[in-house]
Amino acid sequence: MTATIDWYVALSAILFTIGALGVLLRRSAIIVFMCIELMLNSANLLFVAFARSLGDLHGQVLVFFVIVVAAAEVAVGLALIVTIFRTKRSINIDEINLLKG
Amino acid sequence: MGDPLVFGILAIVAIVAALMMVTSRNAVHSALWLVLNFATIAVFYVVLNAPFIAMVQITVYAGAIMVLFLFVIMLLGAEQLRGTGVSSRGERFHQAVAALLGVMLITAVTLALMNREGAGGGTAVPTMPITSPQELGLILFETYVFPFEVTGVLLLAAIIGVAIFTLRKKRGTAV
Secondary structure, three states, X not given: OOOOHHHHHHHHHHHHHHHHHHHHHXXXXXXXXXXXXXXXXXXXXXXXXXXXXXXXOHHHHHHHHHHHHHHHHHHHHHHHHXXXXXXXXXXXXXXXXXXXX | OOOHHHHHXXXXXXXXXXXXXXXXXXHHHHHXXXXXXXXXXXXXXXXXXXXXXXXXXXXXXXXXXXXHHHHHHHHHOOOOOOOOOOXXXXXXXXXXXXXXXXXXHHHHHHHHHHOOOOOOOOOOOOOOOOOOHHHXXXXXXXXXXXXXXXXXXXXXXXXXXXXXXXXXXXXXXXX
16 A cells, blocks of 8 residues: 555645635734645645656656745745834734725 | 655645644744745655755755845844734724635635546556656757746846935935
8 A cells, every 4th residue: 555646635735725814814914825825835845746656757847936926926925024113113013904894 | 757655745744834824923924834834845746756955945945035035024023013003993804804815715726626627537547767957958948948037027126126226315414
């Protein structure tokens, strides 16, 4: 007996859901960003698992692109958080409501 | 695709680390739990015959990105910001709705992925040698040259954007 692709699918779904719940429930912008990273990672895990399952290396190459985009996103996002913190003295996403009608 | 025992242990560590990351009150603790989660995923990559991706995961994710997170947390002194000062009205309601949506999401994702074409029957996993960086590089620079170059532009845009965001504006000078 060996672990099949379905196990990885289930694990990835669980991790993705934990990340999504974190985005919905936490109000610290930094934690929300970390949860987004968690969701990206669960997708990466699924890419590599399917690459292994199908014997196709292209899935592994796609992981690189996901990592690059995540790195760029984190850099810009954290810069935004720092800038918002400077002006509003808070990173509570409930208080960032200037665009609220 | 891995021993069930190894998979079980790693899966438990990954899920517990993720849960602790979401529920942790201290942002630094959250970041450290996330590092543990990333490391576990890297071990998964090794199990899945992708050691190079595992190393990239450790260096880029657990190394660079999480260090950036920790720097920002400590720079802002945001360790103990509870994310809330006064508990807003209807907060419980929001949490209940979020939990319901989360349960619905995991149900939908699991059902969609379990009922996909060819699920369950695919026991014949092809034998695949451990991926060498050379093979990955060949695919990357033969099939995916254009996306690779686009990522270069993306990173440049990110660098310029971050510089513009964080430049301290001197008073009286237009930026």
